[in-house]
Amino acid sequence: MKKRTFLTAAALSAAALAAAPAMAQDNTFKIGLILPMTGQQATTGRQIEAAARLYMAQNGDTVAGKKIQLIVKDDTSLPDTTRRLAQELVVNDKVNVLAGFGITPSALATAPIATQSKTPMVVMAAATSSITQASPYIVRTSFTLPQVSVALADWAPKNGIKTVVTLVSDYGPGIDAEKFFKDRLTFNGGQVTDALRVPLRNPDFAPFLQKVRDNKPDALFVFVPSGAGAAVMKQFLERGLDKAGIRLIATGDVTDDDQLNDMGDGALGVVTSHHYSAAHPSAMNKKFVEAFSKANKGLRPNFMAVGGYDGMRVIYEALKTSKGQGGGDALLAAMKGQLFESPRGKIFIDAQTRDIVQDVYLRKVEKKDGQLYNVEFDVIKDVKDPGKAK
Numbered sequence: 001m002k003k004r005t006f007l008t009a010a011a012l013s014a015a016a017l018a019a020a021p022a023m024a025q026d027n028t029f030k031i032g033l034i035l036p037m038t039g040q041q042a043t044t045g046r047q048i049e050a051a052a053r054l055y056m057a058q059n060g061d062t063v064a065g066k067k068i069q070l071i072v073k074d075d076t077s078l079p080d081t082t083r084r085l086a087q088e089l090v091v092n093d094k095v096n097v098l099a100g101f102g103i104t105p106s107a108l109a110t111a112p113i114a115t116q117s118k119t120p121m122v123v124m125a126a127a128t129s130s131i132t133q134a135s136p137y138i139v140r141t142s143f144t145l146p147q148v149s150v151a152l153a154d155w156a157p158k159n160g161i162k163t164v165v166t167l168v169s170d171y172g173p174g175i176d177a178e179k180f181f182k183d184r185l186t187f188n189g190g191q192v193t194d195a196l197r198v199p200l201r202n203p204d205f206a207p208f209l210q211k212v213r214d215n216k217p218d219a220l221f222v223f224v225p226s227g228a229g230a231a232v233m234k235q236f237l238e239r240g241l242d243k244a245g246i247r248l249i250a251t252g253d254v255t256d257d258d259q260l261n262d263m264g265d266g267a268l269g270v271v272t273s274h275h276y277s278a279a280h281p282s283a284m285n286k287k288f289v290e291a292f293s294k295a296n297k298g299l300r301p302n303f304m305a306v307g308g309y310d311g312m313r314v315i316y317e318a319l320k321t322s323k324g325q326g327g328g329d330a331l332l333a334a335m336k337g338q339l340f341e342s343p344r345g346k347i348f349i350d351a352q353t354r355d356i357v358q359d360v361y362l363r364k365v366e367k368k369d370g371q372l373y374n375v376e377f378d379v380i381k382d383v384k385d386p387g388k389a390k
């Protein structure tokens, strides 16, 4: 018997992946959007899908003579499922672009599929620094945790915060946030007195917050992924950490616009750093928030929605520039270097790193028209991912 008969399933699927793009030939342009639509990260999927649909409604569904088809798949944020769905989308549906990716493990699980099939992969949510290095076909429109954490570590010591306990979700983005916050705070003369990590799945914050209370730092710095912020806020207040004189500071994932308005007045005054606030005072953002809310029963867009909206812009413009010719490589080339105004402000896809360069804002939770918002009070312009500088 010949050796080829013993091709493993993996080798077979690699062959199928490599052959897939050559066969994609008709007048539709397919975007495979893989998101957590159910489970713990469902709000991320809901926000990104809504934003992608809004972009299409506003910009039409025909680009460079091709009909855009959005294929949404629910990976329930399980990376094995993400990988299987990506494989099916590339081999069976012959998608031209893979997009979405709610959490880091899902993005990392898909990276080899993007590479083997030469399919551009637009990461709209996941935010661990190293993701863009996992495949030369990855382009990111979300943010990175180092990018936003450093700004807060510069702000804190100038505002009476010298000792900090960090509390992060125990996986890629949390570890990035912990490291980059700590290094910069230490550089600035502050001190991280304890570094706590909570599990990503079904976290119980109570025992960790008790430790923070006993430690009595000037502030608690938190990163948890979108969707988990309200639980942290509730426990922080219930355990009386605010009354014990401990300030809460965080990345904007915690005061997430998807949940913020339901967190109650206990959230007032919390300072965070991030790249998007629904209260960002630009004409473009006002229009975006209004249109998004109108199309989604009053839902407020969060930073995930903006990552999805801008990701669609990157795909549409790349298709226009490459005129639908030249496959994944031409599309990827036309994604690199895009510079445009987003609802968050001006953004840039760095051609070298394929990562996003953007302004980072310091914000404080305030009440405006009876609703809670992250109100921007300072900005650091054109921030590259500090995670790439090493």
Ligand code: VNL
Pocket: 041, 044, 102, 103, 104, 105, 125, 126, 127, 128, 172, 173, 224, 225, 226, 227, 253
């Ligand atoms: C990630 C980072 C996910 C930040 C998030 O929410 C987030 C990630 C779902 O890289 O997994 O807010």
